Amino acid sequence: MGFLTQRRDRQLAAMQAAGRTVGRSLWQDALRRFRSNKAAMGSVFVLAFISLMAIFAPMLSPHTLEDFYWEYILVPPTLENGHWFGTDANGRDMFVRTFYGARVSLTIGVMTTAVALLIGVTWGSVAGYFGGRIDNIMMRIVDVLYALPLLFFIIILVTVFGRNIYLVFIGIGAVEWLTMSRIVRGQTLSVKQKEYVEAARAIGLSNLVIVRRHVVPNIIGPVIVFVTLLIPTTILVESYLSFLGLGVQEPMTSWGTLISQGAASIDTGPWLLVIPGTFLAITLFCFNFIGDGLRDALDPEGR
Amino acid sequence: MSRPLLQVENLRVHFPVGGGLFSRPRMLKAVDDVSFQLAPGETLGVVGESGCGKSSLGRAVLQLIPPTAGRVLWLGEDLCRLDDDAMNVKRSELQLVFQDPLASLNPRMTVGGILREPLYSFEPGIARSEAEDRAAAMMRRVGLRPEMMNRYPNEFSGGQCQRISIARAMISRPRLVICDEPVSALDVSIQAQIIALLRELQAEYEVSYIFISHDLSVVRHLCHRIMVLYLGKLMEIGPKRDIFDTPRHPYTQSLLSAVPIPDPRRARQRDQKLLEGDLPSPLNPPSGCVFRTRCPHATPLCIKSAPVLEATGSEAHQVACHYWQSLTPETHTDQPTGE
Numbered sequence: 001m002g003f004l005t006q007r008r009d010r011q012l013a014a015m016q017a018a019g020r021t022v023g024r025s026l027w028q029d030a031l032r033r034f035r036s037n038k039a040a041m042g043s044v045f046v047l048a049f050i051s052l053m054a055i056f057a058p059m060l061s062p063h064t065l066e067d068f069y070w071e072y073i074l075v076p077p078t079l080e081n082g083h084w085f086g087t088d089a090n091g092r093d094m095f096v097r098t099f100y101g102a103r104v105s106l107t108i109g110v111m112t113t114a115v116a117l118l119i120g121v122t123w124g125s126v127a128g129y130f131g132g133r134i135d136n137i138m139m140r141i142v143d144v145l146y147a148l149p150l151l152f153f154i155i156i157l158v159t160v161f162g163r164n165i166y167l168v169f170i171g172i173g174a175v176e177w178l179t180m181s182r183i184v185r186g187q188t189l190s191v192k193q194k195e196y197v198e199a200a201r202a203i204g205l206s207n208l209v210i211v212r213r214h215v216v217p218n219i220i221g222p223v224i225v226f227v228t229l230l231i232p233t234t235i236l237v238e239s240y241l242s243f244l245g246l247g248v249q250e251p252m253t254s255w256g257t258l259i260s261q262g263a264a265s266i267d268t269g270p271w272l273l274v275i276p277g278t279f280l281a282i283t284l285f286c287f288n289f290i291g292d293g294l295r296d297a298l299d300p301e302g303r
Numbered sequence: 304m305s306r307p308l309l310q311v312e313n314l315r316v317h318f319p320v321g322g323g324l325f326s327r328p329r330m331l332k333a334v335d336d337v338s339f340q341l342a343p344g345e346t347l348g349v350v351g352e353s354g355c356g357k358s359s360l361g362r363a364v365l366q367l368i369p370p371t372a373g374r375v376l377w378l379g380e381d382l383c384r385l386d387d388d389a390m391n392v393k394r395s396e397l398q399l400v401f402q403d404p405l406a407s408l409n410p411r412m413t414v415g416g417i418l419r420e421p422l423y424s425f426e427p428g429i430a431r432s433e434a435e436d437r438a439a440a441m442m443r444r445v446g447l448r449p450e451m452m453n454r455y456p457n458e459f460s461g462g463q464c465q466r467i468s469i470a471r472a473m474i475s476r477p478r479l480v481i482c483d484e485p486v487s488a489l490d491v492s493i494q495a496q497i498i499a500l501l502r503e504l505q506a507e508y509e510v511s512y513i514f515i516s517h518d519l520s521v522v523r524h525l526c527h528r529i530m531v532l533y534l535g536k537l538m539e540i541g542p543k544r545d546i547f548d549t550p551r552h553p554y555t556q557s558l559l560s561a562v563p564i565p566d567p568r569r570a571r572q573r574d575q576k577l578l579e580g581d582l583p584s585p586l587n588p589p590s591g592c593v594f595r596t597r598c599p600h601a602t603p604l605c606i607k608s609a610p611v612l613e614a615t616g617s618e619a620h621q622v623a624c625h626y627w628q629s630l631t632p633e634t635h636t637d638q639p640t641g642e
Contacts, residue, residue, distance in 0.1 A: 204391030
């Protein structure tokens with residue numbers, strides 16, 4: 001990413017030296033502005049670090065999820081015995097469990113939000129832009145799905161297809177895009193009245209190009225705010241599904257599961273709550289900073 | 304008149320208003336039975352009060368709102384019968400400039416992006432460098448520095464935004480540009496600059512304008528012919544000189560007498576014919592002549608039958624009034640005539 005922009009910058013400089021003005025797009029500008037936002041860039045690095053740890057720490061660690069250390073039960077974090085984050089009431093290594101949990105929670109948070117974003121923005125912007133009967137039909141479908149309780153929906157999925165973590169992705173994603181599509185539809189209704197949308201029709205652009213290039217970029221602010229709220233929501237929804245036995249199952253774990261277990265043993269082993277809780281909090285902070293950074297970067301008027 | 308560029312025949316634009324599950328929507332007749340022609344390189348002014356259908360007329364000509372009835376012949380071809388793809392190809396020749404300069408530019412696109420977009424749309428496969436060169440040339444032409452290409456619309460003043468909007472309309476070399484009150488949101492000093500720019504571009508590109516405005520003094524500076532609309536109906540159409548010197552329709556006469564004169568002494572001497580009452584609701588227009596409710600000369604005939612457009616002394620000057628012959632056209636000598 002950095003390499004590419006550097007090359008583009010050099011190209012720009014060369015062309016400007018040759019007396020030509022070269023156009024930049026919103027995304028190039030946005031990237032430049034995002035990179036100058038320290039909080040957002042710091043958050044990107046922290047998140048990247050947590051993700052790398054989630055990928056590699058369980059691989060490289062001598063411990064696995066199935067190992068029970070009977071001689072180390074409820075040991076607090078220490079550097080001496082190799083259990084850096086301590087162990088839980090069953091003598092399992094918390095370091096490995098925390099990063100296994102990170103895999104599940106981050107995947108659920110990012111994947112379901114991405115699914116909700118994709119479906120919700122497409123659905124809502126198409127419904128809002130075309131309006132009339134199309135809008136009516138599409139939004140009534142949303143209303144019907146809204147009426148379906150998440151828990152009920154996931155229980156059906158689990159009974160039909162068996163217990164599977166992907167069903168949790170599908171279940172949460174299928175519910176969360178509904179709110180997204182409503183937000184996007186409302187914003188689209190106001191943006192499509194703008195004269196620049198009419199100007200886009202006057203230069204012969206097709207409806208889909210207008211939605212993609214003129215409508216969606218102008219509704220991105222509220223969407224990003226919602227996304228930063230949606231990621232923690234999905235992580236927490238996963239934890240209560242797991243608590244009910246519908247999500248991940250032992251010995252696999254997630255941050256939500258770890259936190260609920262840690263909360264139960266807060267007086268005997270506070271680190272069981274504090275460590276996964278801290279990771280979750282840091283992650284959510286990072287997503288918030290990144291969301292703010294993106295929103296500001298994509299808004300030329302906020303400069 | 305040379306071969307017309309545009310012929311509009313009996314154009315109607317009706318919008319359904321209201322109407323629920325059990326009630327039929329009422330029809331709002333925004334444009335009702337309007338016909339006119341436009342020659343290449345000509346400017347036709349469209350004047351009237353707010354809500355008289357000026358903007359709807361412009362958008363219906365461009366097929367941005369579908370006309371309810373009538374024909375829009377572009378070089379003899381009926382635009383209303385083209386499908387979307389064929390119409391989109393034609394759009395390079397028919398462009399639009401809006402009233403609100405800032406709202407007509409996408410705030411998330413750079414000026415360069417806004418100007419390149421029509422090129423990519425109308426000339427698919429155009430090289431990026433060529434598009435950039437042409438956008439830069441167009442910016443220079445409308446009086447903006449090409450170095451400002453990477454700025455966003457909110458960094459420009461209203462007048463500059465209107466220049467960008469004009470550049471976007473002109474970059475595809477259209478033969479007709481519909482200007483929908485392009486200067487009414489601008490300061491008077493900027494208005495003059497924009498009008499001068501539009502005039503220069505007309506001389507250079509031989510473009511025709513349909514210039515929609517409610518400001519007669521602006522129309523007077525730019526237009527060759529003038530069309531007066533009232534409640535979606537054509538009241539009077541004719542060459543500028545005829546309309547300003549010998550207005551035949553009582554509505555046109557009162558519009559002209561409302562134009563401010565920058566000389567208090569002459570203004571006081573003038574016999575103003577101000578209209579009374581409000582514009583009737585276009586949902587429920589008066590029977591017969593739509594202007595009769597505010598017309599000082601209305602008679603029972605006006606209630607019964609709607610006047611048809613008929614030629615006055617010259618064929619080009621037409622008026623829709625039963626009594627135009629008996630109404631003395633006052634010569635508005637107190638008004639400086641155009642150029």
